Amino acid sequence: MPLKKAVTVKEASGKLGILMPGMGAVATTFIAGVLAIRKGIGTPIGSLTQLGHIRIGKRTDGVSPAIKDYVSLTNLDDIVFGGWDIFPDNAYQAAIRAGVLDEHKHLAPLRDQLEAIKPMTAVFEQAFVKKLNGPNVKKGTSKMHLAEQLMEDITNFKATNNCDRLVAVWCGSTEVYRKPTEVHSSLAKFEDALRASHDDIAPSQIYAYACLKLGVPYANGAPNLSVDTPALLELARKQQLPIAGKDFKTGQTLMKTILAPGFKARLLGLDGWYSTNILGNRDGEVLDDPESFKSKEVSKLGVIDHILQPDLYPELYGNISHVVRINYYPPRGDNKEGWDNIDIFGWLGYPMQIKVNFLCRDSILAAPIVLDLALFMDFAHRAGMSGIQEWLSFYWKSPMTPEGLYPEHDLFIQLMKLKNTLRYTKGDELITHLGAEYYD
Numbered sequence: 001m002p003l004k005k006a007v008t009v010k011e012a013s014g015k016l017g018i019l020m021p022g023m024g025a026v027a028t029t030f031i032a033g034v035l036a037i038r039k040g041i042g043t044p045i046g047s048l049t050q051l052g053h054i055r056i057g058k059r060t061d062g063v064s065p066a067i068k069d070y071v072s073l074t075n076l077d078d079i080v081f082g083g084w085d086i087f088p089d090n091a092y093q094a095a096i097r098a099g100v101l102d103e104h105k106h107l108a109p110l111r112d113q114l115e116a117i118k119p120m121t122a123v124f125e126q127a128f129v130k131k132l133n134g135p136n137v138k139k140g141t142s143k144m145h146l147a148e149q150l151m152e153d154i155t156n157f158k159a160t161n162n163c164d165r166l167v168a169v170w171c172g173s174t175e176v177y178r179k180p181t182e183v184h185s186s187l188a189k190f191e192d193a194l195r196a197s198h199d200d201i202a203p204s205q206i207y208a209y210a211c212l213k214l215g216v217p218y219a220n221g222a223p224n225l226s227v228d229t230p231a232l233l234e235l236a237r238k239q240q241l242p243i244a245g246k247d248f249k250t251g252q253t254l255m256k257t258i259l260a261p262g263f264k265a266r267l268l269g270l271d272g273w274y275s276t277n278i279l280g281n282r283d284g285e286v287l288d289d290p291e292s293f294k295s296k297e298v299s300k301l302g303v304i305d306h307i308l309q310p311d312l313y314p315e316l317y318g319n320i321s322h323v324v325r326i327n328y329y330p331p332r333g334d335n336k337e338g339w340d341n342i343d344i345f346g347w348l349g350y351p352m353q354i355k356v357n358f359l360c361r362d363s364i365l366a367a368p369i370v371l372d373l374a375l376f377m378d379f380a381h382r383a384g385m386s387g388i389q390e391w392l393s394f395y396w397k398s399p400m401t402p403e404g405l406y407p408e409h410d411l412f413i414q415l416m417k418l419k420n421t422l423r424y425t426k427g428d429e430l431i432t433h434l435g436a437e438y439y440d
């Protein structure tokens with residue numbers, strides 16, 4: 001039985017341009033991946049929009065369409081890629097440099113298409129990413145002037161590529177840790193600060209501002225603030241645009257949000273969780289700077305507390321030692337190795353240990369997230385959903401939430417929320433898993 005009248009969603013017709021500030025390992029693995037899938041030399045593993053199904057109605061109804069058939073999502077053939085980077089390498093060169101995808105199997109067959117994707121000149125300030133410096137950077141008389149140049153880029157990109165719609169996903173380096181200040185407290189103050197080139201305004205915020213001004217939904221794949229400020233939320237609301245962030249949930253944090261809900265479900269206690277990583281890509285190099293690492297650390301540390309709710313369960317989770325380390329180790333490249341030592345305790349307090357050794361591939365885990373976010377953000381826009389898209393918390397290490405709400409980190413609750421949001425847009429009954437009708 002339908003729950004309510006379905007939300008009106010405009011059809012995904014025409015081309016969708018996906019704009020990425022930052023065209024490094026994640027962005028090029030995503031782009032090359034989509035091109036490979038289109039060409040039939042790859043499968044979109046890890047992507048809910050491409051491989052996921054959604055149950056509609058009762059378990060006995062046997063109706064579980066593919067998500068991409070259930071709601072109107074852009075077809076992969078209708079995607080156009082663009083972006084900015086401080087290095088002028090085209091997407092082929094950047095993908096070779098990143099060393100994630102196999103050159104012969106996956107990059108050579110796509111070489112022409114990848115070489116045609118060239119980054120636009122970036123907005124960059126080294127104070128925010130200390131370890132990098134590149135030549136492909138805009139000059140401007142003020143930060144507002146830089147924002148205006150980005151808006152010109154966006155307008156030109158849309159026209160040149162004949163795009164019907166655009167979305168932006170920040171795939172740039174992690175900027176140094178900063179808290180919002182007075183200049184981020186309202187849109188008017190933020191715009192004054194742009195004109196005054198205020199030190200507190202980071203490049204990622206200039207991109208977010210330019211995108212939102214031009215009606216482009218914006219998602220933030222890094223842990224730094226970017227769009228997560230009252231000023232830019234105000235702009236998003238004014239423009240009726242969806243925004244989302246922060247920090248793609250990929251390796252170690254994904255494992256945490258899978259395991260921690262399990263411990264809590266069985267009321268097993270936790271004394272400590274020690275996580276360490278070795279990583280040798282450019283992201284690892286950037287995170288070798290303590291100030292950029294601080295952004296990542298804050299994003300990674302929040303997860304356990306929110307899942308375990310120590311205020312409700314002080315005897316189980318009231319005194320946890322949670323430590324996170326990332327060490328830059330060049331030989332590993334993008335193939336990160338993460339170790340977790342988890343000290344848990346059970347009945348009468350007897351201690352146990354769990355060790356997790358995850359030999360993962362960072363960008364292989366991140367690429368399908370970029371795809372899903374771009375498609376769902378575009379869907380949200382066409383469905384008239386604006387402001388923070390909490391239903392996309394599934395994809396984030398540190399989900400943005402409206403003021404006063406704690407973030408939901410439990411991966412399984414996040415997935416339920418995402419699927420129920422899709423059912424809601426169609427006017428279908430939400431699935432609560434009560435199921436009383438099967439045995440009453």
Ligand SMILES: NC(=O)c1ccc[n+]([C@@H]2O[C@H](COP(=O)([O-])OP(=O)(O)OC[C@H]3O[C@@H](n4cnc5c(N)ncnc54)[C@H](O)[C@@H]3O)[C@@H](O)[C@H]2O)c1
Pocket residue numbers: 021022023024025026027084085086087098122123124125129132134170171172173174175203204221222223247248249250251281282283286361362363365366
């Ligand atoms: N790979 C993962 O699993 C993962 C998970 C969560 C978050 N992230 C985040 O995603 C981002 C991208 O990761 P990556 O592995 O692709 O890193 P990367 O270093 O390979 O790519 C980042 C790119 O951003 C560019 N850049 C930096 N500042 C810029 C600016 N102001 N404008 C335009 N370009 C800029 C750099 O030149 C670089 O090419 C990082 O912030 C990372 O922390 C990655």
